[in-house]
Amino acid sequence: MSYSTSYTSFANLPIDGLHSPMSSVTSDSESSLSIGKTRLTLLDLYSGCGAMSTGLCLGANFAGTNLQTRWAVDLNSFACESLKLNHPHTEVRNEDAENFLMLLQEWEKLCKRFSLIGTQSYFDDGCMLNDDDEDDLEDSSEVPKGEFEVGKIVGICYGDPAKLSKVGLHFKVRWKGYGPSEDTWEPLDGLRKCQERIKDFVTSGYKRNILPLPGSADVICGGPPCQGISGFNRFRQSDAPLQDPKNKQVVVFMDIVEFLKPKYILMENVVDMLKFARGFLGRYAISRLVSMNYQARMGLMVAGCYGLPQFRMRVFLWGALSTEVLPQFPYPTHDVVIRGGCPNEFESNVVAYDESQRPTLEKALLLGDAIRDLPPITNAEKRDEMPYDQPPITNFQRMIRLTRDELTGSRQVGAKSSKKACLFDHRPLELNDDDYQRVCAIPKRKGANFRDLSGVRVGEDNVVEWDPEISSVYLPSGKPLVPDYCMSFIKGKSPKPFGRLWWDETVPTVVTRAEPHNQVILHPEQDRVLSIRENARLQGFPDYYQLRGPIKERYIQVGNAVAVPVSRALGIALARAVVKDCGSGALFELPPGFQQHELTSLNNLDAIEAVAETK
Known part of the structure; x- marks a missing residue:
């Protein structure tokens, strides 16, 4: 293999003077839309509610490859319910990955025992x-x-x-x-x-085909949890990260890859994977792939660079068998400034244009671009379904409202939908009476937070203190309007407690918890935290995507998800690799219309339907 420090790439070498599979058969700017669709099967490990595989399939389908999520595995039962609801043809398993690996090994033995290996499955014939x-x-x-x-x-x-x-x-x-x-x-x-x-x-x-056998899963994707590297873990084992049971899932992920031998793998994780212990776990993952004769490439991608109003940097690792083309990473499409977030040693892994390039990018999305069209709701909203009360305002809002059929192209032009568009999961975590009254007291303006409440003032070095000239204010319950934890959070220097977002801002990252005690998650103009659907929009989930489980569990599913536009862009990268439509570099430009292709077809459809109605 060749090795490049740029994106930590291990790739095939040219053989006998011929071009390697990495050589381009067409230019980077050309798309593969004209090529007939190739069908691939996908196994989604640590799937959550399915955001990563959903985006990969949408992107691959757009680029001419029929990628199907055939199997999904997750330990969270509510996430499995959500995935099965939105992907009814996927074999969804609610179990831990270690037991799943043992099951795969036992399943292969059973299939051999009954002389089934090598015979045709129904799935191969396209029916199940x-x-x-x-x-x-x-x-x-x-x-x-x-x-x-x-x-x-x-x-x-x-x-x-x-x-x-x-x-x-x-x-x-x-x-x-x-x-x-x-x-x-x-x-x-x-x-x-x-x-x-x-x-x-x-x-x-x-x-x-209820379980994959070696060679039957073309693609494996997943984000193995590594709680042992979290900054919230006071007992992190920096000297021996893999001896911490909380980090063993990255080993299990690679063990499953080694057993099933897929053509391609895509692993996702938090940036701490490269920060903790000098990036030990990231280096381990790459070394495991290379030791299995896989090509590998690692990049850090920012969700906002692909059309979302949140920053959210994550690590992505491609793997490809030596017989295949190693997928690239897609250049950003939106003008988001990337500052910090990754260790200096891995700065060359950030997916971005270099300083010598002058690309034409779309403007960065803001909070109002994503959620301002949603119906107003209260802190006590109980409905899981509701109608839209106004048309979309921005292109993002038009695209996010598309139905499943419109996104996948199965809705024919001129075919009028029999269903009215419906909005799901637009309800917030209901705050208790004390927190609700605190939220109501936060001014509705940009930058407002607990520091604007009566009795608080900002002293030297931006540290909050009690104002001795103002009497303490108490709630009807007898508790103080301003809790002590707000005053002491990060030694009194943080403006986050009970912070209100604003329309012209971006969110650092969508979180899994909806409590406002130490986060800026209040709606700009309504007295509540952002709803599940508003968080889902910040992650790029289509509005048709429904979630299951208690309210807090739905927030967790959305917060843990891979941003859908990012995985969708990676789906296009995968499809290009499948049909060998790649350049020699590590990056490529997304095809024209990546962000707007659905809108174009939808606009045409709307125009045709409008004409039909007038007749």
Whole structure:
């Protein structure tokens, strides 16, 4: 391989004077839209609610590659519910990645045992069985009372699902004469007399492609959590990061890659991955890929550079087999100034134009561009669905309102939609009475926060102090209007507690918690925190994307997600690599219309529908 310090790139070398797969067959400015679509399967590890895979598929589809999220794995049950709701054809598994890896290994053994490897699956033919098809096959004959007979196997996992301290391979049993509510998880050694039932399940599961086998997942993406590197962790093991159990998921991620051997991988993580212990975990991830004969390339991308009103810098690591083209990183499309955020040693990994280039970029998006068209709501809003009360104002708002069919191109021009557009999850975390009254007291102007409340003044060195000339103000509950934690936060120097955002600002990053005690998350003109939907818009989620779970859990899903426009741009990079439409450098310019192509088709559709209605 060749190695370049620019974007820490390990790539194929030219062979016998010929160009390597990295050589361009077309110019960087050309897109691959005219090339017939190639179909690829995707496994989304640590998937959350599916933002990373959603963006990758949207981008790849736009660039001529049919990328399908076939499998997804996450430990958060609510995130799995959200993903399944928005991607009903995806096999979503609610389990930890280590058990998933063990399951994959056991699944391969079962498929070999029943001589299935090498035979054709239904998925290969483009059709899939679903749970309803299996239910049609259920034996409904009665069983004498008190007797239990295995009707069929309906699920498989590795672990201890029955909480009986028996870790191993388990099957979910549908008992003959009983319904799904009586299903139980049974260990393999307890089903020795049910080999035919097991064979039937494995054969059906193989045909339906319920689990990936080595070589069957073309792409693996994911963001393995590394809580051990968090600055909030006082017990970080900087001398031996991989000995900390909180950092082991990056090892598990690479172990799954090693077992499944996909053509491409894309890993995402926080910038602390390169800050903590001189970037040990980032270096480890690259070294694992290279040791497995993968090409690798690492970049730091800023979400605001791709059309969002938040900064949010993250690390992305591409991997590609030596037989494939290593994907590039997309140049920014929006004029966002990138200052700091990454260690000096990795400054050359920031995805940006260099100082000698003078690109024409779109203006940076602001908060008002993204959320000002949303209906007003109160702190006590309870509706999960509501209609829009005004048309979109900005191009971003028009694009974010597109339906799934319009985004994927499956809605035909001239075909009028039978559904009215609906807004989901536009409700805030309801504050308690004390915090709500504090929020109501914050002025509705730019820069307002707890420092504007009665009894607070700013002394020397920007440190807050109590104003001795003003009596303390108390709430009806008897608690102070200004809590002590506001005065002491970051030694009294922080203006963040109960801070109000403003329309002409950008957000540093969307957070997972919606409490205003130490964050600037208040709506500019309404007495509440930003709603789930407003946070989702700051992350680029289409308005059609629905979330499941308690309110706090939905905030967590959105805050942990990869910004959708970023993953969508990376989806285009992947599609270009698949069809070998790449230049020799590490970066490429996104095709014309990356941001506006949906709007163009939608405008045409609106015009056609308007003409049809007049007739």
